[in-house]
Amino acid sequence: MTFSNPWFIAALVGVLGLFHLEIIATFLNLAQFRHALPQRLKDIFSDETVQKAGEYASQSAKLDLLRSTASLAVMIVFWWSGGFGWLERWSAGWGWSAIQTGVGVIGLLMLVQNVLSLPFDAWDTFKIEAEYGFNRTTVGTFIKDRIKGLLLTALLGGPLLALILWFFQTQEHAVLYTWLTVAGFSIVMAWVSPRLLMPLFLKFQPLNDGPLREALLALAARLKFPVVDVSVVDGSRRSSKANAFLSGFGKNKRIALFDTLIEKHTQAELEAILAHEIGHHKCRHVPQQLVLGLLESGLMFYLLHAALQSHAFFAAFGVSSMPLGLGLVLFSIVYSPASLLLGLLSSALSRRHEFQADAFAKAACGADPLMAGLKKLSVDHLSHPNPHALTVWLHYSHPPIGQRLAALEG
Incomplete structure (x- = not known):
């Protein structure tokens, strides 16, 4: 681990850069509540509703900032104290095959991540969401949902992960095989999820x-x-x-x-x-998003393959050998800036699709019913009435309510 290693620089700049970008976007977004609303939005959001939405957004933002700060601190300390090197040596002593060890390491880190996020999820659900009248989840349901989620991840994700590791360990064209496998899995899950998986959580x-x-x-x-x-x-x-x-x-x-x-x-x-x-x-939005997602995953697997072949990549995290499973974890750290950039394109396309779907609904049913429904949803959910452009650019898959209403009126 050295500052002369380009992989180390990329990971450090990416992690810290994204963290600070999110902080800037959060403060700019909260500052928007101090600005006067356009007349169109004043007719929808009363002063009391705007104040309540601002308080809700502020509490949620504080929790998100605390969560991300804690996550970043744990990761940096673990990284710089030689934690990944220790994990490499410890897992090597398990006596398992490379694929079994890889699945075990990734599963262990995912479990730790879930445990660390549990207090934040509970506070969000039972404090913030409850305070503003949104939460109806009981403690029992909360616990069951997480247990079910972990079991499904193990049952579905474990075999898929093992197959991906096998491709990268044994196949010359691992990128192609992995891309095709993940694409097929995604399509199958789109059909299976509402029929078999969602009923495990919803009736x-x-x-x-x-x-x-x-x-x-x-x-x-x-x-x-x-x-x-x-x-x-x-x-x-x-x-x-x-x-x-x-x-x-x-x-x-x-x-x-x-x-x-x-x-x-x-x-x-x-x-x-x-x-x-x-x-x-x-409007064929589903296949368009699917194609974009497949292109993004293809690029990701190509970059992953390049990283797994580089000794410098593993050395950037204090890992001496080239373990596949741990390599996937380390790659997720380096890939985060690229993931954000690709996500911007996907979100921009999604916002465009929302305008097109609104126009379709207007032609089918008229503008007034949809506008009335959108207004109710925004007020009932305490949505930000006028979010900052940077936040919209980074995170919004739907256009803000003001833009949607303006398009429908036009």
Whole structure:
């Protein structure tokens, strides 16, 4: 580990640079609450709501800053005190194969990371979210969700990780094989998740026969969008925040509405929200995002392959040999700046897609119902009414409410 090692410099600058960039973006975003809102937003957000949203954003930002500072401090101390070298020597004594050791090392570090983040997650859920009326999760549900998440990660991620390590250990074209495997896994999970995995956390029930079900199915038929099921999701067991999504491929599309969404919105607003979601499919946004994601993962695996072949890369973290599993962990540190840059492109495309889906919903149902629904969602979720451009650029997959309303009015 030396300042003459370019991998060391890249990792250090990347980690510290991203940390400070997030701090700058956070303070600029919070400062926006001191600025007067445009008239369009004043008609939506009362002074009381803006004050409450500012307090909510401030508390959430403080917790995020504390979380990221603690995470960075632990990582830097572990790194500079020779922790990765110690982990290399300790895991080498397990007597396992290189692939088994790699999976074990990554699993151990992920478990430690989950344990360290647990107090912050609990504070967020039971203090901040509860204080502002969002949390409905019990302690039992909170614990069960995390246990289920860890088990699913082990059952699904463990074999996939072992296969990736095997590719990089034995195959000349490891980048291609890994890329194809991860692409196939992602596509399968997109189909499996709403049917088999999400029901482990959320309860899906068919929407009862009645005017709402008939209206939603009639809208889907009018828009030539095949639907086989309309479900209600018991999101209210965990949060008062509302959501809706579509899943499935081909002629097996499924509509899922959170019960909190049905509870707070009119039938016309729900139709407009559904039309927006259908707009994503009609405008081919899903395959576009999939292609972009595959291109990003291909670049990542190419860079990973280059790093795993470099002795200097491992030396930057005080690791003398070239263990595959630990190499993947170390690469995630170096890759973080590139990941942010690629994420900017994905988020920008996503925001553009949201405008297009809004336009589709406007053509299908008119602008007023969708605008009314968006206003309710923003106020109910205490969304930032006028976020700073840097925060939008870095993190927003959806345009701010003011931009969406302006586009719909236009």
